Amino acid sequence: MSIITVVGAGMMGTAISFPASDNGNEIRLVGTPLDRHIIEHARKTDEHLTLKRKIPDGFSYFQIEQLDEALKDADLLVSGVSSFGVDWFLEEILSVIPETLPVLMVTKGMQDTEDGGLIPYPLLYAQKLDRKLSLYAVGGPCTSYELTDHDPTQVCFCGGDMETLRKIKSMFETDYYHVSLSTDIVGVECAVAMKNAYALAVTLAVGLSQRTEGVDGKQHYNSQAALFGQSIREMRKLLALVGGGDDNLVYGAGDLYVTIFGGRTRYIGTLLGRGLSFEEAMAELEGVTLESIVIATRTARAVRVLIERGKVRSEDFPLLLHVDDIINHKKAVDIPWSSFEVETYL
């Protein structure tokens, strides 16, 4: 049995602890300053406030002031913060934990650099820290609700050391939570981060068909499939640009698939496709900043830098650039279908 301390009591940090708890591990769920009500609610009801699921026995709950207590004798620290919490996590948590404590992050995303690079969080943290930590991350298609409901799920844990990865895997692997392992951190993390722009792109077609069929009308799949195929093409090129292995497309494509079918990214893409402006679409979320929009913007920004520097041709990323035009340059949806046509010689 291991002791797993989870900082960030949001949906994904909590959900990934379910299989670990099913394996008999002790889970210490620590709320960030934004999670106080989640911790209080869990203490009272043994239910997670936003997941709306009963939390298994074997969980205990901590507010952030009790961090030291929660970290005592811990074997693994899980970061459950979203990409909006990475600076806080760096300053408040990673600066104080023992260097011997491995960290597994569910935070998805990447940061673009001035020279057109894209850096996933484990490597970004490593750059910013003046201490050497053991940083691991989770990629691959997984919605938190379905994980807590034991839907068969396949993800990838990535990080620098395969032996440690195997050890971490042994804490989480169950008959419904399946874990591949990879030392290709850039490949795994960028593959799954890239899906943000492309999930928005594919769901534009959902909205486009609603223009003719009505909101509850039948969906068209030729156009969705065309955008899905083009997404695969551009994601492969992006993977090559960041130096990630081509097989990571498996995680990127799976994550793209799951994102197309659920959540707020689909909702926004559909509204845009239906004809709403980006401002009108975002107004429907009532002030919530969407992680996928932020990451899509970063991805496009990096590609635009590379285009300016002559390292990439704009015609290689017509779909990504169109998504960026829509969300950041007030352009209307006008899918550049013809630019997806290629001539290929054997």
Place this chain on the structure above:
Amino acid sequence: MSIITVVGAGMMGTAISFPASDNGNEIRLVGTPLDRHIIEHARKTDEHLTLKRKIPDGFSYFQIEQLDEALKDADLLVSGVSSFGVDWFLEEILSVIPETLPVLMVTKGMQDTEDGGLIPYPLLYAQKLDRKLSLYAVGGPCTSYELTDHDPTQVCFCGGDMETLRKIKSMFETDYYHVSLSTDIVGVECAVAMKNAYALAVTLAVGLSQRTEGVDGKQHYNSQAALFGQSIREMRKLLALVGGGDDNLVYGAGDLYVTIFGGRTRYIGTLLGRGLSFEEAMAELEGVTLESIVIATRTARAVRVLIERGKVRSEDFPLLLHVDDIINHKKAVDIPWSSFEVETYL
């Protein structure tokens, strides 16, 4: 204006003629012996019997006895037969047409060989014919209903000569029908044929979630995405095996996507996932032989030959082999989730 003669008045042969007709070309739709009622119905009503769509002006209709008349001065022959009609098409049509008449086939599929090869129809025809014809084929995600309804569609025409491909493309390309071109016949055709086994595989998860959620309950996407990702992995390996270019995954993934969301393959996969035996599931189709089942079987048969000969490892294709076990070896659905786990080194 060109004259396009279409032999095979089924849904896809007719649908692909819509954009060509919109471009002002003359379409001569010729029924096979199985299509008599479709031709008669079209003559009377200008409507297609199974597509249930009004056929544009500029179409004329022929029964098979009028083939010579329909071929007079034709610039292109389109084969609209399904893969069950390829022998008939070879003997009755390809043996009699002028060698100068290029042929574009909508027939999807491939044939396995005794030594574990997979050969697409244009190359199979070329092997069997003792005359030299100009054979081209269409691959990529396209349902006939949606094409006739002008949903934006992106396909690939493939064949040996790029100049001829461009000429054929100019007959079909419209603002809703977009055409890439490729001389990689094996790559394009095998990529889109492979999707048959994998569309069945992914939709097993639809049925699996119905076991707990009920037939009209909410769908689970983690498991579908896991199977989608594994499908991408195995399709890439299959593409490499047949010698097709890796970029053809774009067409394979798009075609997989569209097949998951429509038609009888999804229906059968869902029934199997729900717990029906293969015989019980097929009984629901009342004697219809499903093209996707035939092609999935051929794909698996080729891979099994290669495994026997030590050229391929069975652990590289766990999902394909499980699908084959279900449809050809009376096995129950029991997705080998753990076998999708890999360890990857940077």
